[in-house]
Amino acid sequence: MKVLLINGSPHENGCTFTALHRIAETLELQDVSTEIFHIGKTPVGGCMDCGYCAEKKICVIDDCVNRALKKAEEADGFVFGTPVYFASPNGSMVAFMDRFFKAGDFAHKPAAVAASARRGGCTAALEVLIKYPTYNQMPLVSADYWPIIHGNTPEEVLRDEEGLHTMETLGLNMAWLLKCIENGEKPVKREKSIWTNFIR
Numbered sequence: 001m002k003v004l005l006i007n008g009s010p011h012e013n014g015c016t017f018t019a020l021h022r023i024a025e026t027l028e029l030q031d032v033s034t035e036i037f038h039i040g041k042t043p044v045g046g047c048m049d050c051g052y053c054a055e056k057k058i059c060v061i062d063d064c065v066n067r068a069l070k071k072a073e074e075a076d077g078f079v080f081g082t083p084v085y086f087a088s089p090n091g092s093m094v095a096f097m098d099r100f101f102k103a104g105d106f107a108h109k110p111a112a113v114a115a116s117a118r119r120g121g122c123t124a125a126l127e128v129l130i131k132y133p134t135y136n137q138m139p140l141v142s143a144d145y146w147p148i149i150h151g152n153t154p155e156e157v158l159r160d161e162e163g164l165h166t167m168e169t170l171g172l173n174m175a176w177l178l179k180c181i182e183n184g185e186k187p188v189k190r191e192k193s194i195w196t197n198f199i200r
Contacts, residue, residue, distance in 0.1 A: 001076045001175075001179075001182065002032070002033045002034065002076055002077075003027055003032055003035075003174060003178070004034075004072055004075035005020045005034060005037065005079040005080075006068065006079065006080045006100075007037065007081055008092065009038075009083045010041045010092070011083075012040075013154065014083070015152070015153065015157045016081045016082060016083050017154070018149075019114050019116050019157060019163070020079060020114065023079055023114070025171075026167070027175055030171070030176075032174070032175045035071065037068050040064050042063070043091075044064065044065070044093075044099075046094075049102075053103035057104075058103055059102075059103050065100050065103070069100065072100075077110040077111065077174055077177075079112045079113070079114060080129055081115070082113075082114075082129060083115075084115050084122055084124075087125065088124055088128055089125045089129060097132050106133075107189055108138065108181075110138065110139045110141050110177045110181070112142075112170050113147060114147040114148070115129070116151070117150060118152040122146065122148035123148070139177060142170070143170040144169045145169075146166075147166055148166070
């Protein structure tokens with residue numbers, strides 16, 4: 001079993017990475033392999049709704065999204081982490097998520113989200129991120145609090161004891177669900193064929 005953790009921060013080893021690393025450490029202790037994928041510092045362009053990915057299963061823009069899609073092929077679960085900018089995920093993370101989920105098919109693979117901020121805006125950022133897995137038939141993994149962590153530096157993040165506890169709980173719950181799925185019944189996948197428009 002493997003979990004792919006997406007670091008949406010431009011800072012490869014910053015606060016968001018520190019939170020994801022704690023989740024990854026917890027997963028590894030539960031015999032679940034992990035990889036943290038950094039989307040990078042280069043701005044990520046948004047989805048153009050060109051339809052290219054519907055046929056090719058990759059994005060027409062060949063950047064970090066396609067590299068992540070390749071890694072996602074061997075992933076059994078996902079964690080999407082974002083820094084909070086102006087009470088929402090940063091722009092590159094939103095663009096990444098739009099294109100990653102437009103091109104990929106991750107139905108029935110568990111997903112979790114996490115947000116890192118100096119002080120506020122985390123729950124608003126989480127509300128943006130959870131729409132992606134819940135739209136794509138992915139079980140959403142929770143913790144015992146909202147998956148948020150606070151600090152302005154990685155060192156400060158490591159002093160947020162409740163935030164670290166929450167990340168560890170999220171990792172434990174992800175490992176538990178992956179093991180349940182591995183040992184349980186396979187889900188029935190439904191293809192969506194009904195599309196209702198409100199303007200006729």
